[in-house]
Amino acid sequence: MEGLLHGFAVALTPINLLFAFVGALVGTIVGVLPGLGPIGAMALLLGLTYGLPPTAALILFAGIYYGAMYGGSTTSILVNIPGESSSVVTAIDGYKMAQKGRGGAALFLAAVGSFIAGTIGLILLSFVAPTLAQAALKFGPTEYFAIACFGFIVLSQLSDDGLLKSLIMVCIGLLLGTVGLDNITSLPRFTFGSTDLLQGINFVPIAMGLFGIAEILLVAEEGEEENSKVTKVKLRELLPNRNEMKRSTGPILRGSLVGFLMGLIPGPAAVISTFMSYTLERKVSKHPEEFGHGAPEGVAGPESANNAAGVSAFIPLLSLGIPFVPPAALLLAALLIHGVTPGPLLMTEHPDVFWGVIASMYIGNFMLLILNLPLVGLFINILRVPQKLLMPIILVICIIGTYAVDNSMTDIWVLMISGIVGYILRKLHFPVAPLALALIIGPMMESSLRQSLMAYEEGLMVFLVHPLSRILLILAAATVIIPLIIRLAKKSFRKTGQPI
Numbered sequence: 001m002e003g004l005l006h007g008f009a010v011a012l013t014p015i016n017l018l019f020a021f022v023g024a025l026v027g028t029i030v031g032v033l034p035g036l037g038p039i040g041a042m043a044l045l046l047g048l049t050y051g052l053p054p055t056a057a058l059i060l061f062a063g064i065y066y067g068a069m070y071g072g073s074t075t076s077i078l079v080n081i082p083g084e085s086s087s088v089v090t091a092i093d094g095y096k097m098a099q100k101g102r103g104g105a106a107l108f109l110a111a112v113g114s115f116i117a118g119t120i121g122l123i124l125l126s127f128v129a130p131t132l133a134q135a136a137l138k139f140g141p142t143e144y145f146a147i148a149c150f151g152f153i154v155l156s157q158l159s160d161d162g163l164l165k166s167l168i169m170v171c172i173g174l175l176l177g178t179v180g181l182d183n184i185t186s187l188p189r190f191t192f193g194s195t196d197l198l199q200g201i202n203f204v205p206i207a208m209g210l211f212g213i214a215e216i217l218l219v220a221e222e223g224e225e226e227n228s229k230v231t232k233v234k235l236r237e238l239l240p241n242r243n244e245m246k247r248s249t250g251p252i253l254r255g256s257l258v259g260f261l262m263g264l265i266p267g268p269a270a271v272i273s274t275f276m277s278y279t280l281e282r283k284v285s286k287h288p289e290e291f292g293h294g295a296p297e298g299v300a301g302p303e304s305a306n307n308a309a310g311v312s313a314f315i316p317l318l319s320l321g322i323p324f325v326p327p328a329a330l331l332l333a334a335l336l337i338h339g340v341t342p343g344p345l346l347m348t349e350h351p352d353v354f355w356g357v358i359a360s361m362y363i364g365n366f367m368l369l370i371l372n373l374p375l376v377g378l379f380i381n382i383l384r385v386p387q388k389l390l391m392p393i394i395l396v397i398c399i400i401g402t403y404a405v406d407n408s409m410t411d412i413w414v415l416m417i418s419g420i421v422g423y424i425l426r427k428l429h430f431p432v433a434p435l436a437l438a439l440i441i442g443p444m445m446e447s448s449l450r451q452s453l454m455a456y457e458e459g460l461m462v463f464l465v466h467p468l469s470r471i472l473l474i475l476a477a478a479t480v481i482i483p484l485i486i487r488l489a490k491k492s493f494r495k496t497g498q499p500i
Contacts, residue, residue: 003347004126007355011363016059016356019052020364023060027067028371032074041068042330043207044397046337054338055353059360061334062314065327066118066361069310070368073110073303078103089274090306093291093298100294105240109248109296110303111372117256117304118365121311124260126358128312129319130347139320139344141455142462145448146469146476147322148441152434153476163480166434169425173438174445176201183447196410203333203440205402205415210432212398213419216391218426240296248300251281255304262305263312277305311361318342318354322441329440336440 010016030041041064052060077094090110097106139147152170179190180200191197240248255277262273281301282291291298313325321343323329335342340350347354402415422432456462463469 003130003351003355004359006351007357007359008362010055010352010356011059011359015053016056016360017363019056019060020063020360021367023063024067024070024364024367024371027064027069028071028074028368030064031068031071042327042334043204043211044394046204046207046330046334050337052338054335054340054350055356057334057338058331058353058357059364061331062357062361063364065331066307066310066364067368069307070111070114070372073114073299073306074107074372077106077110077299089278089302090299092278093293093295096292096294097296097299102240102244102294105244105296106299107372108240109244109300111369113248113252113255113300113304114307115365115369116252117259117306117308118311119362120253120256121260121263121308122358122361122365125311125315125361129315129354129358139468140466141448141451142466142469143472144322145445145452146463146466146472147320148445148448150472150476152438152441153479163483165430169431169434170438173435174442176206176435177439177442178446183443184450194410196408200443201414201439202408202411203436204337205411206418206439207330207333207436208398208402209415209418209420210422210425210436212394213415214422214426214432216395217419217423219391244296247287248296250284251277251297251301252304254280254284255301256308259305259308259310260312263309264315273305273309274302277301314357314361318346318357319344321346321444323437329437332440 011020026041026045042061045060045064073090073094076091077098094103094106094110097103177200179197181187181198182189188198255273258277258280259273262276278291278298278301281295281297282288285291285295285297287295313328314331317323317328317331321332321341323332332342335353340346340353398415399412402411403409425432452462453459456465458465463473
């Protein structure tokens with residue numbers, strides 16, 4: 001409680017309040033605009049935060065992340081276009097409610113559910129993260145290597161684009177992470193005589209290229225479609241009736257718990273938690289036949305799970321220094337740019353950052369509730385901004401943000417090349433998020449591997465000698481082997497004609 005009160009003292013300073021508001025506002029706009037997403041927005045602003053204090057920069061990025069979770073539900077409900085992948089489930093019943101004239105009630109349930117879930121998640125975060133950080137102080141290089149391996153394998157396994165493609169992207173990211181000075185011997189590797197590459201390939205141009213430039217190229221190729229089916233909502237229509245509130249109370253609480261637990265698992269936790277919450281509510285509901293036709297539980301539950309998962313995703317980042325989701329990797333990059341290393345010692349070495357960010361999320365959560373309901377009409381009108389005006393602005397921001405980090409033309413070339421590569425990868429249906437995660441975690445993973453091999457005489461068996469690393473590696477192997485066994489079993493059953 002003492003740390004949290006200190007955090008509120010930090011977060012309530014005028015400059016940090018301003019960045020919390022800006023982050024929440026930008027995040028909401030990003031969530032409303034289909035395609036860009038919080039990863040793209042954070043990548044665009046990564047270079048521009050170089051001159052900010054670390055606490056203000058992370059508060060801004062955190063606001064963008066959970067603000068996008070809020071904003072994505074608006075277009076899902078009123079336009080049937082999910083602004084975020086985590087809002088896909090919300091569109092199923094949310095848009096049906098809007099068609100029945102209950103769009104305002106659906107928006108209210110989504111906003112209040114998100115607020116309650118975010119608050120519950122933050123309370124749990126305030127207690128879980130410090131405890132986990134204290135436990136992580138006992139971790140050695142073997143444990144950190146195993147955690148990184150487990151995160152990569154699970155993330156690859158949960159991708160919709162296939163395990164092989166995800167693993168290929170992870171390997172490319174790990175290879176790019178080896179460019180520069182060796183972090184143990186300080187010898188140059190794969191620099192080809194370039195002094196600009198001695199510090200390695202910067203994460204900022206890679207992220208901006210893969211998510212920002214690639215998105216611009218895809219939009220330019222697909223052309224612009226005018227959105228004319230926006231459902232209008234008046235402010236007096238926002239309040240749900242008593243029956244809708246009663247049916248949504250349980251789903252909000254259950255969705256909060258499901259989302260928080262899912263956020264602790266590597267992978268697209270926000271997306272998976274919404275599907276889990278929707279399935280759970282459909283099974284426990286007294287009106288399962290209404291799901292898919294405008295059930296309020298189908299809006300309140302998934303939206304609560306979505307935001308709770310977004311909050312709990314901060315726990316492994318702040319306490320272990322390892323991002324389990326792509327937006328957390330951008331937050332990690334922002335911290336490293338400002339010379340702050342997240343992990344078990346963050347709470348004691350940088351209490352302003354640790355507790356200031358957590359406290360700012362309480363404040364930002366309340367700001368989002370105030371922003372999203374009265375200004376819903378304004379946010380919907382953003383959809384009508386022509387993309388031919390929006391995309392050039394994003395391109396200029398990408399270039400300026402990249403150059404501002406190190407004043408290096410090499411970074412501009414990396415930006416353009418990674419943008420073209422990102423466009424090609426998306427056309428071939430390769431996921432780019434595993435590449436970005438591998439690039440930023442790769443150096444830490446390599447250091448942990450080499451330190452483990454140098455410190456112990458068991459060789460590679462050292463990872464099986466230590467209990468925690470052994471458990472994590474077994475779990476990682478199981479996530480790969482078990483689905484393969486199931487797939488092979490299904491094929492053999494089909495060949496023999498026996499029922500599966």
